[in-house]
Amino acid sequence: MIKMLKMSLAGVLFGVSALASAGMITPNPTAPSIAGTAHILQDYDSGQILMSENADQRIPPASITKLMTSYVVSQEIYNGNIALDDEVLISEKAWRMIGSRSFIEVNTKVTVEALLRGMIVQSGNDAAVALAEHIAGSEEVFAQMMNQYAQRLGMVNTNYENATGLPGPEHYTTAHDIAILSAALIRDFPDHYSWYAEKEYTYNGITQHNRNKLLWRDNSVDGLKTGHTEEAGFCLSASAKRDGMRLIAVVMGTASENARAQEIQKMFNFGFRFFETHQLYAADEAVTQSKVWKGETDQLNLGLAQPLSITVPSGRYGELQAVTNIQQPIVAPVTKGTELGDVEIRLGDEVVAQHKLVAIENIEKGSWWRRLIDSLLMLIWG
Secondary structure, eight states, X not given: OEEEEEEEIIIIIIOOOHHXXXXXXXXXXXXXXXXXXXXXXXXXXTOOEEEEESTTOOBOOGGGGHHHHHHHHXXXXXXXXXXXXXXXXXXXXXXXXXXXXXXXXXXXXXXXXHHHHHHHHXXXXXXXXXXXXXXXXXXXXXXXXXXXXXXXXXXXXXXXXXXXXXXXXXXXXXXXXXXXXXXXXXXXXXXHHGGGGOXXXXXXXXXXXXXXXHHHHOTTEEEEEEEEETTTXXXXXXXXXXXXXXXXXXXXXXXXXXHHHHHHHHHHHHHHHHEEEEEEEOTTOEEEEEEEESBSSSEEEEEOSSOXXXXXXXXXXXXXXXXXXXXXXXXXXXXXXXEEEEEEEXXXXXXXXXXXXXXXXOBOBOOHHHHHHHHHHHXXXX
């Protein structure tokens, strides 16, 4: 048996927005045209895709590959397998790497932190290979680790053959998967993420600038990574935060450094102007209550295991409604975290989000008298 309850989120829980209550009309234009092979614009907190084209098409990622190299390194640090101050012996293979370089010298020792920052800011292929060899023994084994992490993150259309992004027949990803990875880096390793905002980095007396031109053009942009090969074109994954709202934008296969920056800027301006994101519920916050039979108390608080944020067109927040579907009957004992229904968030006739409702508290069995009375009532009422 399912119990349904419909609630106006804006009116009951959060207060109707001034724009909605005043009856003002907010424009809702279509997304701008974006040059390149593929692109995606996604809200960080809600995960909602605001615009995209060819987002799941497999394409070469060039040096955006290093986002996953960085993710694996950060995870290894978090797991305690390596440390930022570990010294890495530079192999001849790493030293001889073509393309972007951090100018590390063969048979010298360089700290993990210096290599990581060199890879992030300078896009050093030599630094990427040195880190891969330090962690896994060889770049080939490290690529296996990269693919395993990609699977865990839900990057279903990605396969890595190396740590650098140099072309390979089975080295591919998608704009959508890059957005997933970018969000994971920001969420899982905030201390390391600050390096993606660095405009320059100096190693071995050589200063190199970050190729992400948006770091100079837009103060709200704080990462992530550029990429370029003849096969991939000019690519960029970037993130920006304005007034508490963070967006992630990815563009692949543009014609130049300026073009990739311009296209990302167009997506950011569109997203921040015409959308707004709100956290509707925190984790373990009561969304609703339900009757509990045979328990030490007769009411159970239900909520979400994870925070829930929603992105809506600007000015339409006041139209959101929540519909809860609750499993009945609920009989004690109840363990915190037990799934007991779901909540749908609707904007007009559209369901924009649906999440499981869980018990956010434990309910123990009631006294023998309470259990007896509730058993009789359940028989009478069916």
